[in-house]
Amino acid sequence: MDPIEKAIRNAFEKGNPDDRAFRERVYRSAFAALDRALLANPNVTVEVAMKRRKSMQAKIAEIESEFLPAVQDIAPEVDLDGEMDERAPSPASQLGGRVEPSLGDDASRSRVLPVVPDIIPEGSLPPSPEERVLAGSPQVAPERDKRRIGRRLPLTAIFFGVTILALIGIGLWWALQSNAFKTGEQLGQPPVQTPTVSDEDYEPEGAPKLSGEEAQNRNWINVFSPDNPAQVATPSDAKAEVMKDDSGSFLRVTSGASGSAVSFDVGQGILEQIAGKKAVFDIIARAEDGKETQMSVDCNFGELGDCGRKRYAVGNERNEYLFDVQLPSSRPGAAGTIAINSDFDKQGKSVDIYEIRVSVTE
Numbered sequence: 590m591d592p593i594e595k596a597i598r599n600a601f602e603k604g605n606p607d608d609r610a611f612r613e614r615v616y617r618s619a620f621a622a623l624d625r626a627l628l629a630n631p632n633v634t635v636e637v638a639m640k641r642r643k644s645m646q647a648k649i650a651e652i653e654s655e656f657l658p659a660v661q662d663i664a665p666e667v668d669l670d671g672e673m674d675e676r677a678p679s680p681a682s683q684l685g686g687r688v689e690p691s692l693g694d695d696a697s698r699s700r701v702l703p704v705v706p707d708i709i710p711e712g713s714l715p716p717s718p719e720e721r722v723l724a725g726s727p728q729v730a731p732e733r734d735k736r737r738i739g740r741r742l743p744l745t746a747i748f749f750g751v752t753i754l755a756l757i758g759i760g761l762w763w764a765l766q767s768n769a770f771k772t773g774e775q776l777g778q779p780p781v782q783t784p785t786v787s788d789e790d791y792e793p794e795g796a797p798k799l800s801g802e803e804a805q806n807r808n809w810i811n812v813f814s815p816d817n818p819a820q821v822a823t824p825s826d827a828k829a830e831v832m833k834d835d836s837g838s839f840l841r842v843t844s845g846a847s848g849s850a851v852s853f854d855v856g857q858g859i860l861e862q863i864a865g866k867k868a869v870f871d872i873i874a875r876a877e878d879g880k881e882t883q884m885s886v887d888c889n890f891g892e893l894g895d896c897g898r899k900r901y902a903v904g905n906e907r908n909e910y911l912f913d914v915q916l917p918s919s920r921p922g923a924a925g926t927i928a929i930n931s932d933f934d935k936q937g938k939s940v941d942i943y944e945i946r947v948s949v950t951e
Contacts, residue, residue: 593619593648607656616649809871810862812927813853813945815840822926824849832941836907839941841877842931850887850928853945857924860893865918866949870896870927872910873943876903882931882938886912890925893917900933903940913950 600615623645627638813820815831815838823829826845831838842851876882884903888896896914903910927945932938 591648593645594652596622597649597652609656612653612656616653619645619649807869807948809946809948810859811944811946812855812859812870813840813942815943820854822852822854824851827851836875837943839875839943841939841941842929843937843939844931844935846935846937848930848935850885850930852926852928853942855888855890855925855927855947857921859947860890860916860921860925863947863949864893864916864921867913867915868947868949869911869913870945870947872927872929872945873907874903874910875907875941875943876905877939877941878905880938881905882936882940883933884910884940885930885933886910887928887930888914888925889928890916890921891923892919892921893925907943 597615597619600618601612604611604615606612620642623641627633627641818829818831818840821829821840821842823842824845824847826847827849828841828843829851830841832841833839844850870888872886874884881902881904884901886896886899886901890896893916894914896912899910899912901910929940929942931940
């Protein structure tokens with residue numbers, strides 16, 4: 590049984606269904622219940638609401654027809670004189686009933702289907718566009734539809750916000766479970782050395798030193814010594830002078846006011862020996878007496894690349910300033926250079942270069 594029909598018949602059992610006034614109250618209650626259900630669902634459109642009301646109207650008409658008597662089909666009779674005589678209409682037709690025509694010769698009686706109005710309480714549902722035209726009612730203001738949409742938008746925003754918060758919470762939970770916020774030391778891992786800067790490596794306390802045994806066991810290749818100053822190139826505002834004292838022979842280099850560097854040749858044959866290997870360069874130097882300075886070093890090895898810029902704090906004692914570079918296995922087409930700026934701050938300070946040498950790590 591249809592849910593609407595079942596509800597109406599259950600209501601009939603609580604009163605006298607033969608009383609027409611009682612039946613009308615039941616029908617009106619059914620329409621009111623339908624209106625409440627439609628209004629409680631904001632997703633129901635006007636067209637769907639009207640369709641459901643028409644369906645209820647048809648069901649009520651079918652139920653109401655059971656309380657009206659069946660009538661004879663109204664058909665004209667012709668007498669012998671050829672005059673047409675028509676039977677009087679039945680009481681059911683006077684009550685607004687609709688007579689269904691007979692479908693066969695043996696079916697001389699049919700059920701009367703009453704006309705049931707579409708009961709719409711005032712202000713419950715907006716009329717459809719067709720009903721507005723027929724009834725001549727004014728157009729519904731668009732603000733009403735906007736209010737309906739406005740009621741829905743906060744729900745969508747709330748759902749979206751809750752979803753975002755849930756995703757953030759899951760991400761934080763995963764990060765905590767995977768120890769993403771813990772340092773290597775907290776996880777028991779050895780500390781990772783800070784990578785060197787590609788543009789400039791600065792050693793404020795001087796470069797690391799090789800132990801005496803390690804330095805002796807290396808196969809050093811001489812790049813520069815004061816005995817061969819021809820391997821040095823100085824710009825116009827820079828100076829390079831071979832000198833000697835109790836510490837030995839050295840080349841005192843002084844960069845110009847423009848910050849120009851003094852260049853030391855690295856022969857092509859030396860580059861061929863260190864190509865494809867990790868090379869360790871050792872600059873043995875000191876600052877001029879009482880004039881500690883910052884020395885910068887740049888390299889240009891042609892096809893083998895460069896070493897980046899290195900910067901060291903150079904003291905008054907003879908010391909070793911090391912840097913290493915991994916060289917590609919290309920064939921060098923010419924000699925390279927190591928450029929030394931004796932004073933990074935451009936104050937005219939000098940650096941004494943005792944030796945430049947290189948070794949490789951297999």
